[in-house]
Amino acid sequence: MxxxxxxxxxxxxxxxxxxxxxxxxxxxxxxxxxxxxxxxxxxxxxxxxxxxxxxxxxxxxxxxxxxxxxxxxxxxxxxxxxxxxxxxxxxxxxxxxxxxxxxxxxxxxxxxxxxYFIKERIIASAQKKLKSYPDLKIIGIAGSFGKTTFKEVLFNVLSEKYKVLKTPKNINTPLGISNFILNNLEKDTKIFIVEMGEYYKGDIKNICRITPPDIIVITGINEAHLEKMGSLDTTISTIFEIADNYKKEATVFMNADSKLVVENYEKYTESKKTVFFSSHNNKLSEYESKNVQFDETNLSLSFDLYFGNKLITKITTLVLGEYIIGDIIGTLQIAKLMEISEEEIKKGLAKLKPVNHRLEPIINKNTQVTVIDDSYNGNPDGVEEAIKLLAKFKDKRKIYLTPGLVETGERKEEIHYNIGKRLSVVADIVILIKNSVTPFIAKGLKDNKFPEKNIILFETVKEAHDSLSGILKSKDVILFQNDWPDNYF
Structure with a gap:
């Protein structure tokens, strides 16, 4: 029909x-x-x-x-x-x-x-408006993954002292950011947090042309958008464009857990002050987390934060991914630079909530099924974090539903095979949506002795969701990973 x-x-x-x-x-x-x-x-x-x-x-x-x-x-x-x-x-x-x-x-x-003419007029108007705010501090966040969560943590903390504006949801292109500035930036705004999206070479540079940052954050680099970028070298140089288009005296905060950031930052940040944050106690970070514990009952994560041998604070958060540790440390470092008090920092951190569709826990009180909604996560590092979280549920049957990842380019087979390999020792049931990459996940599962009867295939996401009532049992945990757009196959 x-x-x-x-x-x-x-x-x-x-x-x-x-x-x-x-x-x-x-x-x-x-x-x-x-x-x-x-x-x-x-x-x-x-x-x-x-x-x-x-x-x-x-x-x-x-x-x-x-x-x-x-x-x-x-x-x-x-x-x-x-x-x-x-x-x-x-x-x-x-x-x-x-x-x-x-x-x-x-x-x-x-x-x-x-x-083109209309876009350039809008961008020029946004640039003109920003020039009338000489004291406005701009914080630019770039990276293949982790930008949105870092932005939300930073916004919560800085808002305890200043009026802060942040780009919302998926507004991360030059035109989108320019329109947002024209419609939302007010006279009493002190800090503007800008999430910068990258799909092609020059994207970050073009955004910095509008909003040159005073503070730079690089959250990590991986194979996300590799199909559009063409190569990891292009991805690396594009993300580091933020370090070449900045205001004088800018400081660069970087994720020390990202191998590609650590291996390449010196080439792009020679004359700049650099600061590192880490979720896994990388030696480049001055802060360290200890006693990291996941509370399966209350769905929370807690840890002790140290500076050297000194205990700074004990933190409990409803954000479940361990990446939040690095985000909190990075935010703490920026907050100190912005002269935020320890009391204000603690108040801001206490307000943290899971970001929608990013390891967001939802409990069905009727069935006692725990849903982990990670449908906005579309990169290999995010998948690894999701599988690690699923593994922490010790007393529940663990179900993983995914269509795989888009835009992984020539590495799609390797990446998806490894996802299957990792799931083979964590999940009890894996539900796959048929497309060009899920056969590689299935192969990674089967090659690592995952029971074939526990791999369930559906033609569409709708069919999978409609069938869940016959798959799920009371007290199961199911993780929904990524959303497969209609223009990928």
């Missing part, structure tokens, strides 16, 4: 354009894979922005116009019959719906100069 529903086909092709962020080369690549035909179920829908609405209207008008022109040619050259005109119009309208991506691409190409 999907192949005959021309309205759904046209809608799907516009949806793919938006998912690919209006990048024509990637859009046409995914059209080639899908042939522009929608699957049975879509996870999400078009976000009805002004831009996509305009593209939809203009591409439909273009298709209509071409269909009318062809019908008129038949009418005047073959037979001046209204029935002929109508029939030809309908036939070509139907045919063109399958190749509607051609009309979409044409309109995007035609609109590209105007689109």
């Amino acid at each position: 999907n192949k005959l529903n021309i309205f759904r086909i046209i809608h799907y092709q516009h949806y793919l354009l938006q998912l690919e962020e209006y990048n024509l080369s990637r859009f046409l690549k995914v059209i080639k894979i899908t042939k522009g035909i929608p699957p049975k179920d879509l996870r999400k829908n078009i976000n009805p922005t002004l831009k996509i609405t305009l593209i939809i209207l203009l591409s439909l008008l273009l298709q209509l116009k071409i269909s009318i022109i062809i019908a008129l040619l038949f009418y005047f050259l073959i037979a001046k019959e209204l029935i002929i005109f109508t029939l030809i119009f309908l036939v070509f309208s139907f045919i063109f719906s399958y190749i509607h991506f051609i009309f979409i691409s044409t309109i995007v190409f035609i609109l590209s100069p105007l689109d």
